[in-house]
Amino acid sequence: MNVHRIHRVAKLTGLSKDVVRVWERRYGLVKPSRSANRYREYTDEEVALLRFLKEELDRGQTIGTLAAEGRSSLLQRMRSSSPPTALELKPHEHLLDELALLLDPLDKTRFEQKINGAIAVIPFEEAVQRILLPLQRRVGELWHEGTLNVAVEHYVTKIIQQKFFSVINQLPVNDAGPRVVIACPEGEFHEIGAQAVAYLAAIRGCQVYYLGPNLPAADLLAFCTRVKPALILLSLTEEMSEATAKRLAEDLDTLGAQWSVGIGGRGSHAIQPLLRDTKIELLDDPLLLRNRLSALVAAKTMASRI
Ligand code: B12
CATH class of the missing domain: 1.10.1660.10 (Multidrug-efflux Transporter Regulator; Chain: A; Domain 2)
Incomplete structure (x- = not known):
């Protein structure tokens, strides 16, 4: 507690x-x-x-x-x-064990039957917390340990990404919601955190511009100058060397001078103390992120009524 x-x-x-x-x-x-x-x-x-x-x-x-x-x-x-909050939702360990067994040797049919069946019977938000994100961590760790072929890891990662995008694509195209740009900075290839955030923003009614991994700061800045987002969310999974972190902090300060910026992911905590711009928000907590997105949507709705 x-x-x-x-x-x-x-x-x-x-x-x-x-x-x-x-x-x-x-x-x-x-x-x-x-x-x-x-x-x-x-x-x-x-x-x-x-x-x-x-x-x-x-x-x-x-x-x-x-x-x-x-x-x-x-x-x-x-x-x-x-309903249980995301924080209370524990990974579905038994299912994860069963899914992992179907990856080596790969049994594609049974793997897909099992994961699709499990996801279909619970709310998608619960599936994200209990199955998809823990599965991404599990297969990533197996690859990192050298016990899972990278091709199999890529296969599972793509399935997880498809699940996120298929839910996002089923939402009506929303041009009234606040604009939220979501990306990973240059050198960051871990993408699932950013995708999970894109899903959370989209289901709350934001207009999501999802830009994916490894985006150079200058290109992000140029993009935002055109799109004028209400919020930029950057996912930082890897912790960086001191020099890289300092450079990224400078880029974030430049971005934060013009736009509202939020950061999250396990690598974001090390960046925060290096930032001069104290308005850049560390949102690496599901409740903080949810509240921030809801406030953004509520403000946009109020503004459109005036
Ligand atoms: C999956 C994974 C991979 C996959 C990535 C698949 C993909 N396309 O995304 C693969 C196997 C390809 C991979 C590769 C590498 N990986 Co890797 N990987 C992982 C692993 C297991 C999980 C990371 C992940 O996706 N988590 C899923 C997300 C959803 O969970 P999360 O990170 O906890 O994020 C939560 C919150 O932080 C929040 N959040 C995340 N982003 C954001 C953003 C915002 C704005 C907000 C508000 C919230 C938020 O939401 C999430 C859900 O609650 C971690 C170890 C671990 N257990 O964390 C290592 C890890 C991150 N990888 C690591 C490394 C080093 C690498 C490689 C560089 C290895 C190499 N030598 O090549 C490569 C680099 C990537 C590349 N070039 O492709 C290291 C990083 C070390 C460090 N310095 O920090 C780790 C920590 C492993 C380790 N213990 O050493 N990896």
């Missing part, structure tokens, strides 16, 4: 810090504990409760009615009604 300070809770829930404090003091709806130096600390469940309360308000409930219902009833309703 994680504990979160109030500024992070605000980011994770989309509520202001003041609102979170008022719901605690006036209504007793949230009960953070206190750290040794008296900072409020919220558990994952408190954060989930706050998100649940926000959803109820968005559905038209008033805070007075929710307060009258009381914390324990709300907690009970939240536990029974809320």
